[in-house]
Amino acid sequence: MAHWLVKTEPDAFSIADLKRLGRTSWDGVRNYQARNFMRDDMQHGDWVLVYHSNAKPPGVVGLAEVVRTAYADHTAWDPASKYFDELSSPQDPRWYMVDVGFVEVFPQMVPLDELRHHGEPGGVLEGMPVTGKSRLSVQPVTPDQFDAIVAMAGGKKRARKRRSLPAGVQPSKVAKPAVAQPPRPRAR
DNA sequence: GCCAACGTTGGC
DNA sequence: GCCAACGTTGGC
Numbered sequence: 001m002a003h004w005l006v007k008t009e010p011d012a013f014s015i016a017d018l019k020r021l022g023r024t025s026w027d028g029v030r031n032y033q034a035r036n037f038m039r040d041d042m043q044h045g046d047w048v049l050v051y052h053s054n055a056k057p058p059g060v061v062g063l064a065e066v067v068r069t070a071y072a073d074h075t076a077w078d079p080a081s082k083y084f085d086e087l088s089s090p091q092d093p094r095w096y097m098v099d100v101g102f103v104e105v106f107p108q109m110v111p112l113d114e115l116r117h118h119g120e121p122g123g124v125l126e127g128m129p130v131t132g133k134s135r136l137s138v139q140p141v142t143p144d145q146f147d148a149i150v151a152m153a154g155g156k157k158r159a160r161k162r163r164s165l166p167a168g169v170q171p172s173k174v175a176k177p178a179v180a181q182p183p184r185p186r187a188r
Numbered sequence: 189g190c191c192a193a194c195g196t197t198g199g200c
Numbered sequence: 201g202c203c204a205a206c207g208t209t210g211g212c
Contacts, residue, residue, distance in 0.1 A: 009210085031195075054210055112211080135194055135209050 001160035002041060003146040005049040005060070005130060006100075007137045015050050015062035015105055023067055023101040027075045028083045030095060034138035039070040039096040041140070047157060048100055049141060049149060051130060052109075059111035060149055063157060068099035106153035114152060124148040 006026065008014065018024060029035055048064040072093035075083040088094035118124050119131025125148060129139045141149070143159035150157055 007210090033195095056212095058211070133193060137209090 001046055002043065003047050003049070003141040003143060003159060004037070004042065004066075005051055005128075005139050005141050006064075007051045007053045007130075009054045010052045010061075011054065014052065015102075018050065018062070018064060018100070018102045019105060021102070023099055025068075025073075025097050025099050027073050027097045029073070029097065029137060030083065030085070031135075031137060034136055035096055037138045037140065038098050042066050042069060042098050044069055045160070047103070047146065047160065049146070057109075057111040057113065059109045059113075059115065060106070060153060061109045062105040063103040063150070063155060064100040065103055066098050067101040070096040070098050073097040103157065104155060106150075106155045108152070108154050110149055110152045115149070118148065118152075 010016075013024070026038070029038060044066055046066040048066060049060050050062045050064055051060050052058055072090065073083070073088075073095040074090075075081040076085040076088035076093070076095045077090060078084055083095075085094060112130070115125055115128070116131045119126055119128055125131050125145055128141065128145060129136045143161050146159045
């Protein structure tokens with residue numbers, strides 16, 4: 001089992017919206033590294049910390065879980081969608097999404113300030129992309145980091161430690177590695 | 189609303 | 201393959 005953090009702008013889709021809906025497709029991710037985590041590594045039952053960006057204050061607000069593994073993000077094929085990408089097609093999908101289910105709204109949100117505090121050298125959240133300058137909207141979280149954040153939030157769940165992270169994934173190194181891409185034609 | 193840092197594009 | 205220019209993210 002792996003653990004994750006995903007960002008969402010609450011004005012567009014909040015943890016309250018997820019609670020109301022029960023589950024949703026996590027569409028609209030248009031970053032290759034984030035896509036690869038969803039497509040290649042997210043497993044059914046993985047826990048997902050939900051982070052509100054562009055919020056006052058920004059921070060981790062609740063918990064979700066993966067309820068469907070990756071499938072093509074069809075919003076990329078819809079010219080009317082803000083997520084439309086003419087380079088994606090049903091025959092050759094460029095973007096993927098998973099479905100997530102609501103688990104809980106945390107009793108106390110964990111604001112970015114606090115995440116950053118624990119992200120200082122030697123802190124339990126050291127190396128988490130969200131504590132630094134990374135914009136990565138889907139990022140892996142270690143079991144220890146997961147437990148630390150849930151404890152700060154007053155949440156009830158604990159890390160599922162059957163396995164740690166996807167093979168080869170090193171959360172503290174997530175911000176940098178280039179994402180290997182298949183060659184593709186240049187847009188005109 | 190500003191704007192720094194990030195991630196991507198595309199000319200060379 | 202470099203890197204300037206561009207568009208986006210996301211904190212403030």
